[in-house]
Amino acid sequence: MVLNPVISKLAGKLVVLASASPRRMEILRNTNHLKTPDVVIGADTIVAVDGTILEKPVDKNDAYRMLSRLSGKEHSVYTGVVIVLCHENENKSVDYRLIDFYEETKVKFADLSESMLWEYIDSGEPMDKAGGYGIQALGGMLVERVHGDFLNVVGFPLNHFCKQLDVVFNTSGLLLSQEILAHSETNVKDEHTWPLGNSCSTNPAAENTAAPSLSSREQLTEVIGTEREDNGPQKDDLQRIIELMDGFKASKALFTASRLGVFDLLQSRPELDAAQVAQEIKASVKGTQCLLDACVSLGLLRTCQKRVYMNAALAQGFLLSDAPHSLGGYIQHCDQTVWPLFTHLECAVRDGTHQHEKAFGKKANDLFQDTLYNNQDIKLRFMSAMHSIAKVTGRAVATAFDLSRFKTACDLGGCTGALAHELTKAHPEMRVTVFDLPTVVEMSGRFSPQHSENRVSFLAGDFFEDELPKADLYILARILHDWPDEKVHVLLRRIADSCTSGSAVLIAETMLDGWKPHSALQSLNMLVQTEGMERRERQFADLLCQHGFGDVQVVHTRNFLDALIAFKM
Numbered sequence: 390m391v392l393n394p395v396i397s398k399l400a401g402k403l404v405v406l407a408s409a410s411p412r413r414m415e416i417l418r419n420t421n422h423l424k425t426p427d428v429v430i431g432a433d434t435i436v437a438v439d440g441t442i443l444e445k446p447v448d449k450n451d452a453y454r455m456l457s458r459l460s461g462k463e464h465s466v467y468t469g470v471v472i473v474l475c476h477e478n479e480n481k482s483v484d485y486r487l488i489d490f491y492e493e494t495k496v497k498f499a500d501l502s503e504s505m506l507w508e509y510i511d512s513g514e515p516m517d518k519a520g521g522y523g524i525q526a527l528g529g530m531l532v533e534r535v536h537g538d539f540l541n542v543v544g545f546p547l548n549h550f551c552k553q554l555d556v557v558f559n560t561s562g563l564l565l566s567q568e569i570l571a572h573s574e575t576n577v578k579d580e581h582t583w584p585l586g587n588s589c590s591t592n593p594a595a596e597n598t599a600a601p602s603l604s605s606r607e608q609l610t611e612v613i614g615t616e617r618e619d620n621g622p623q624k625d626d627l628q629r630i631i632e633l634m635d636g637f638k639a640s641k642a643l644f645t646a647s648r649l650g651v652f653d654l655l656q657s658r659p660e661l662d663a664a665q666v667a668q669e670i671k672a673s674v675k676g677t678q679c680l681l682d683a684c685v686s687l688g689l690l691r692t693c694q695k696r697v698y699m700n701a702a703l704a705q706g707f708l709l710s711d712a713p714h715s716l717g718g719y720i721q722h723c724d725q726t727v728w729p730l731f732t733h734l735e736c737a738v739r740d741g742t743h744q745h746e747k748a749f750g751k752k753a754n755d756l757f758q759d760t761l762y763n764n765q766d767i768k769l770r771f772m773s774a775m776h777s778i779a780k781v782t783g784r785a786v787a788t789a790f791d792l793s794r795f796k797t798a799c800d801l802g803g804c805t806g807a808l809a810h811e812l813t814k815a816h817p818e819m820r821v822t823v824f825d826l827p828t829v830v831e832m833s834g835r836f837s838p839q840h841s842e843n844r845v846s847f848l849a850g851d852f853f854e855d856e857l858p859k860a861d862l863y864i865l866a867r868i869l870h871d872w873p874d875e876k877v878h879v880l881l882r883r884i885a886d887s888c889t890s891g892s893a894v895l896i897a898e899t900m901l902d903g904w905k906p907h908s909a910l911q912s913l914n915m916l917v918q919t920e921g922m923e924r925r926e927r928q929f930a931d932l933l934c935q936h937g938f939g940d941v942q943v944v945h946t947r948n949f950l951d952a953l954i955a956f957k958m
């Protein structure tokens with residue numbers, strides 16, 4: 390990215406740096422010429438190690454305490470930045486828009502000898518710096534390596550800041566529209582782990598955690614008032630809107646090709662033309678030609694001048710029924726269960742309830758027992774959908790945390806056992822009990838891997854009613870999102886009652902933090918299907934805290950599901 394054209398967007402504007410830091414002043418001064426009033430930039434940096442925040446030392450002993458704590462270890466440096474854009478409207482009052490983000494850089498300190506520590510402290514450098522060191526000067530000699538933005542450690546993440554400016558000033562008018570800006574949060578990295586503290590967030594002391602608190606970040610992202618210059622729609626914006634409008638056509642093309650067996654056919658017999666494919670799948674040539682071309686345009690198939698078709702890598706990876714990471718089961722579930730429910734999205738939004746009755750003519754008090762499981766085919770399709778997602782995501786969840794201390798685990802609602810098998814593969818000493826409804830357990834054998842060790846067992850029961858098996862680790866993978874808070878409390882209370890100190894709960898869900906489109910759409914998915922919802926990290930931490938779980942850690946696995954672990958205190 391060329392920074393100067395981006396930062397020059399500030400030229401001609403009065404920029405107030407709401408910080409006393411000479412280092413931030415230096416970083417911003419180097420790149421800018423400022424004139425007229427309209428931007429305020431605020432930033433603050435903290436150092437966090439082992440769940441504790443280190444601010445500026447108050448005296449030499451405090452500096453010693455901090456630096457000896459950092460010695461030989463990796464710590465995180467966070468800088469939170471707020472950009473306030475001010476705009477005088479025609480009524481002569483000022484509209485504000487707030488954009489906030491944070492940047493994390495990991496820094497590894499060398500092992501520091503006492504003499505080196507005191508020599509550095511005696512230099513006087515630590516006193517006005519978060520964590521008690523300044524990487525840009527003498528403090529650089531303490532540092533073994535830096536992972537991430539160096540300037541962030543100095544006190545200002547210039548690169549991330551410029552990217553934000555680019556979003557604000559370079560992207561077209563549509564991005565500046567109020568609704569989209571309200572959701573332009575960019576402050577969550579794809580992958581991070583951060584302790585949320587051991588107390589419920591209702592206790593203000595709980596906010597003293599190793600990362601900027603969710604609640605303050607959420608407040609900062611709120612849009613107080615915006616106005617945009619109307620330059621008319623831009624070409625890319627139009628493209629983006631059309632793509633969004635086409636989204637359902639793309640999904641349906643994928644579902645249909647999968648259901649008609651196009652990908653399996655072209656795997657066993659590549660380079661067929663449309664007429665040959667049509668004959669095999671018993672469809673019209675005209676319709677097949679349209680479908681195949683749509684699949685080519687979506688990157689699922691390839692073709693050549695002879696107009697014969699082959700699977701693209703995407704199809705080979707995920708769309709063949711026998712691929713190790715086949716999503717076939719999930720695709721069929723999306724087509725035949727989720728799709729009809731989504732056609733009633735407007736009602737779901739108006740009423741705030743799931744749409745089983747409208748879509749399938751059935752009342753559903755319990756999503757599983759009343760709808761998905763009262764027909765054998767639908768049940769198998771659902772199990773196959775869960776199996777395919779769990780196979781794709783299982784390893785990332787199983788290895789998100791160090792689970793070596795847990796010898797027994799219970800996967801509550803573990804369905805076909807796909808995650809349980811990944812857990813035993815990743816943790817050679819772990820035994821896993823899959824606990825699910827009797828109607829599921831009786832079919833689970835169909836999904837067992839061919840070569841599996843005997844460390845996965847199945848137990849039939851209802852987790853709201855029956856005694857839970859004893860285990861060191863309880864797993865809730867895509868369980869809590871099926872239920873409203875009242876039911877989640879019932880389940881967590883029952884788990885807490887089965888736990889001893891040091892036991893833990895591992896939750897795998899799509900978490901709403903970060904405004905990832907998949908998570909937000911998944912939330913609509915839960916709305917039309919269940920009484921539950923997707924939740925944010927903080928919501929999980931609060932729910933767990935009320936049942937005596939703390940030391941919450943989250944990993945964004947970059948693989949569909951996020952993972953959270955919390956320990957029984």
Ligand SMILES: C[S@@+](CC[C@H](N)C(=O)[O-])C[C@H]1O[C@@H](n2cnc3c(N)ncnc32)[C@H](O)[C@@H]1O
Nearest residue numbers: 757775779802803804825826851852853866867
């Ligand atoms: C959304 S699926 C998730 C399956 C699996 N954990 C995964 O991640 O693939 C929810 C699971 O919870 C199970 N379940 C629902 N209600 C249950 C209950 N009352 N007791 C035990 N299991 C239940 C379902 O049978 C289903 O397997």
